[in-house]
Amino acid sequence: MSRAIGILGGMGPAATVDLMGRIIAATPAQGDAGHLHLLVDSNPAVPDRNRAIAGEGPSPGPALAAMARGLEAQGAEMLAIACNSAHAWAGEIRAAASVPLVSMIDATVEAIRRDHPGARTIGLLAADACLGAGLYQGPLAQAGFEVLLSEDQPGFMALVYGVKGGETGAAARAGMAAQAEALAARGAELIVAACTEVPLLLGPEESPVPLVDSTAALVAKLVHLAAD
Amino acid sequence: MSRAIGILGGMGPAATVDLMGRIIAATPAQGDAGHLHLLVDSNPAVPDRNRAIAGEGPSPGPALAAMARGLEAQGAEMLAIACNSAHAWAGEIRAAASVPLVSMIDATVEAIRRDHPGARTIGLLAADACLGAGLYQGPLAQAGFEVLLSEDQPGFMALVYGVKGGETGAAARAGMAAQAEALAARGAELIVAACTEVPLLLGPEESPVPLVDSTAALVAKLVHLAAD
Numbered sequence: 001m002s003r004a005i006g007i008l009g010g011m012g013p014a015a016t017v018d019l020m021g022r023i024i025a026a027t028p029a030q031g032d033a034g035h036l037h038l039l040v041d042s043n044p045a046v047p048d049r050n051r052a053i054a055g056e057g058p059s060p061g062p063a064l065a066a067m068a069r070g071l072e073a074q075g076a077e078m079l080a081i082a083c084n085s086a087h088a089w090a091g092e093i094r095a096a097a098s099v100p101l102v103s104m105i106d107a108t109v110e111a112i113r114r115d116h117p118g119a120r121t122i123g124l125l126a127a128d129a130c131l132g133a134g135l136y137q138g139p140l141a142q143a144g145f146e147v148l149l150s151e152d153q154p155g156f157m158a159l160v161y162g163v164k165g166g167e168t169g170a171a172a173r174a175g176m177a178a179q180a181e182a183l184a185a186r187g188a189e190l191i192v193a194a195c196t197e198v199p200l201l202l203g204p205e206e207s208p209v210p211l212v213d214s215t216a217a218l219v220a221k222l223v224h225l226a227a228d
Numbered sequence: 229m230s231r232a233i234g235i236l237g238g239m240g241p242a243a244t245v246d247l248m249g250r251i252i253a254a255t256p257a258q259g260d261a262g263h264l265h266l267l268v269d270s271n272p273a274v275p276d277r278n279r280a281i282a283g284e285g286p287s288p289g290p291a292l293a294a295m296a297r298g299l300e301a302q303g304a305e306m307l308a309i310a311c312n313s314a315h316a317w318a319g320e321i322r323a324a325a326s327v328p329l330v331s332m333i334d335a336t337v338e339a340i341r342r343d344h345p346g347a348r349t350i351g352l353l354a355a356d357a358c359l360g361a362g363l364y365q366g367p368l369a370q371a372g373f374e375v376l377l378s379e380d381q382p383g384f385m386a387l388v389y390g391v392k393g394g395e396t397g398a399a400a401r402a403g404m405a406a407q408a409e410a411l412a413a414r415g416a417e418l419i420v421a422a423c424t425e426v427p428l429l430l431g432p433e434e435s436p437v438p439l440v441d442s443t444a445a446l447v448a449k450l451v452h453l454a455a456d
Contacts, residue, residue, distance in 0.1 A: 010260060010263065010265070010266075011260060012259070012260045012263070013248075013252045013260065013263045013266070014249070014252055016248075017245055017248050017249045017252060020241075020244075020245050020248070020270070021242070021245045021249075024241045024242055024245060024394075025394065029272075029392070029393055029394065030392075030393045031240070031276075031389055031392045031393055032238060032239060032240045032241065032272050032274070032276070032392050033272050033273065033276075034272065034393075035238065035240070035241045035270075035272040035392075036272065037238070037270065037271055037272055037273065038238075038241070038268070038269075038270040039268070039269055039270075040266070040267070040268035040269075040270065041266075041267055041268075041302065042248070042263075042265065042266040042267075042268065043265055044257075044260050044261050044262065044263040044264065044265055045261065045265065046260070048259075048260070048261075070302045070303070071302075073301065073302070074269070074298045074299075074301070074302055075298070161259055164257070164258075164259045164260050164263075165257055165258045165259055165262075166252075166253065166257065
């Protein structure tokens with residue numbers, strides 16, 4: 001019997017649907033019954049993570065904690081967050097729930113170490129809040145990697161907010177590819193899509209160097225854990 | 229302030245994600261905050277609707293009623309079901325919840341009457357349970373339409389169950405197009421995709437005559453009602 005996954009979502013909504021679609025695609029199933037039970041709270045009212053880290057807006061912690069409690073009450077046996085930045089409030093989520101939170105950050109760092117042990121220099125595409133909270137830089141430095149960040153972070157954030165407003169066309173895709181290319185040109189041997197909006201604009205085939213996608217890393221871990 | 233939509237899903241999982249993605253795409257939003265609050269229970273353990281109507285399996289009614297109660301407890305202010313056939317148990321769902329259930333059947337029949345008032349003959353692509361419960365035939369006959377059903381219903385059901393198992397490739401798409409073409413050849417002026425798996429294989433551009441898609445009709449109604 002598989003275990004129900006509770007997804008804290010809406011950050012943004014399209015990234016939540018992307019995560020769900022990939023869980024479904026990654027699940028070997030002959031029919032409905034072979035799929036995993038997903039309980040999803042796609043909540044657009046979670047306060048902006050980037051503004052919160054910048055000290056310009058309220059903390060999303062209480063909203064995320066309430067969502068975790070609600071999903072657990074509905075039967076979730078493990079939790080996941082469809083947003084890297086929101087992991088800055090993982091402590092509040094873990095304190096609110098008695099079921100485990102499967103960290104997308106941990107899953108992604110594990111995937112990098114497992115699949116790219118020879119890489120030294122990583123280009124990190126992450127939102128302001130994710131960078132401000134140091135969610136990836138610490139674990140990656142500890143694992144011996146050098147981390148390069150975008151030299152056009154405002155441009156990156158404009159693309160991320162664009163996705164949340166439905167901008168996923170050719171211009172947006174070209175913009176995200178340019179972000180990856182700039183990192184590769186500076187020596188990144190690997191691009192880490194450490195924001196769930198990135199894969200909505202950039203696929204592995206559009207990245208000049210191998211792409212490690214945080215959504216894909218989380219999906220693989222969730223499908224493995226939930227199917228146990 | 230928009231109202232939270234609770235979605236009874238998992239029938240199948242891909243159709244649930246399709247419904248969510250279309251709600252998001254249909255919502256005018258500049259960022260996360262402009263989107264609708266979606267609470268989703270994508271539950272693969274809902275008993276098979278087709279087997280239940282055929283008297284070959286347990287009723288999905290109790291599972292659907294429990295999902296409705298859970299979604300309402302989590303804050304859903306209206307409910308929707310991402311499956312036409314499951315509307316055969318709408319009575320049990322309505323009895324279990326105190327918030328309204330927005331019927332996909334009603335939304336689709338309304339869309340047909342509004343957008344195609346001149347049509348007389350409708351080709352209905354619907355699953356066994358949906359047909360067995362007469363969910364569409366009654367309202368469409370009452371509205372003065374003649375309804376044509378597939379002459380290869382086993383072939384149609386094989387395509388529907390295929391989607392639930394991930395079969396959405398070229399052969400499956402050609403098979404669903406052939407279903408639509410056969411109905412058009414027999415005089416259907418309109419195809420009604422009255423199963424949420426159909427649009428995962430058949431788009432308006434692949435239908436030989438205008439296509440009314442039950443998912444699209446429900447999305448339009450939900451976005452209108454929830455944004456109020």
